[in-house]
Amino acid sequence: MKKNIKVAIIGCGRVSFHHAEMLRDVSEVKVVACCDLIKEKVEKLAGELNCRAYLNYHEMLQEEEVDLVTLATPTGVHFEHVQDILNHYKVNILLEKPMVLKVSDGLELKRLAVQKEVRIFPVYQNRLNKSVQRVKSALLNGELGDIVLGTVRVRWCRPQRYYDLAAWRGTYSMDGGAYVNQGIHFIDILRYLAGEIQAVNSCFARLGAKPEAEDTGVSLLRFENGALGQLEITMAARPHDYEASISIVGSKGLAVLGGWCANKLLTFSPNPEDEQIFSEEVPMAYGFGHREVYRRVAKVLLEENNPPVEFEDGLNTIRLLHALYRSNEEQKWIKLADQLESFRLGERNEKLLTPYLIKPPLVSTK
Ligand SMILES: NC(=O)c1ccc[n+]([C@@H]2O[C@H](COP(=O)([O-])OP(=O)(O)OC[C@H]3O[C@@H](n4cnc5c(N)ncnc54)[C@H](O)[C@@H]3O)[C@@H](O)[C@H]2O)c1
Secondary structure (H helix, E strand, O other): OOOOEEEEEEOOOHHHHHHHHHHOOOOOEEEEEEEOOOHHHHHHHHHHHOOEEEOOHHHHHHHOOOOEEEEOOOHHHHHHHHHHHHHHOOOEEEEOOOOOOOHHHHHHHHHHHHHHOOOEEEOOHHHHOHHHHHHHHHHHOOOOOOEEEEEEEEEOEOOHHHHOOOOOOOOOOOOOOOOOOOOHHHHHHHHHHHOOEEEEEEEEEOOOOOOOOOOEEEEEEEEOOOOEEEEEEEOEOOOOOOEEEEEEEEOOOEEEEEOOOOOEEEEEOOOOOHHHHOOOOOOOOOOOHHHHHHHHHHHHHHHOOOOOOOHHHHHHHHHHHHHHHHHHHHOOOEEHHHOOOOOOOOOOOHHHHHHHOOOOOOOOOO
């Protein structure tokens, strides 16, 4: 039986270096190549990973034997890149968050993956934090009782210079705002812990900087299980990041997750000793979850296990984001069952998209 999977990374930007760091301890994964449009970036990552460097992913995928492609290109081009790759090669995809910006794009990728008999694994690495897993088990085994309230609060600092790093940042077509880019981690964990949401009511604003999309928002939530919830997410806190927390008020107790990425169990009333046991120090907001994501994905590909997050489950978080946006756009409650999408999130912008699209190969060898 194969002992490891061969991975190629596309997109050698900020998050790819974190992948490289996390992959150091993952013996089940061997990175064979990486690719970026910018020579200095790909050479730097290739140097760190001791792998081959490419400037064109078609060339890379035609020359290399690859089991899994990690796609870490800008969010707004995920759909086009995965579609192009699956149209030409039979390869599995590890897809950075947010997996896509339109639900219809997600459904098309799902169809293509089924047709090609490959898997697409969405990255929601923080679900795998031991703090989050402890709260999940407490909800499943009844320690916290029935859920009464589920709350997300993010108070981070993203000044204008952050949005100015690249033309796609903070745009509706390529990134989304505070809910989609940063809030998604915590919104996804709340969904994972407290269950599906029946209806939402949001109000968004731009209060700290001027990205195209929101940098601040509040939302009311009604869960399918009858619980209520609230989101309070801002990138306009100054002068630095303060808090990213998720709290679950249960009929038998309280759990509060905090730290950079829900890596700490701040309050756990059923057994306060667990607060220390299930907390981890992490140096930055990406956390350590990618390591476990790779281990589990390798296991799926080597042994046919269950993936860390099913594609459709990941897509439900995108559906929820669309309902939250649509509610702000229409200034009213939106029911998830109505499957209404935002008028703006994921809208196509050729000018922003085109620089990242590359030409198909002259000859496909696979
Ligand atoms: N899971 C997490 O915690 C986490 C954290 C940060 C970013 N992300 C996600 O990762 C993705 C990348 O974010 P980032 O901050 O690294 O962005 P970035 O802009 O730093 O990097 C993106 C890279 O993709 C490259 N690229 C674009 N088109 C390409 C193509 N056709 N072929 C090869 N390379 C191409 C760009 O040149 C750039 O170097 C985004 O979707 C983002 O939301 C996830």
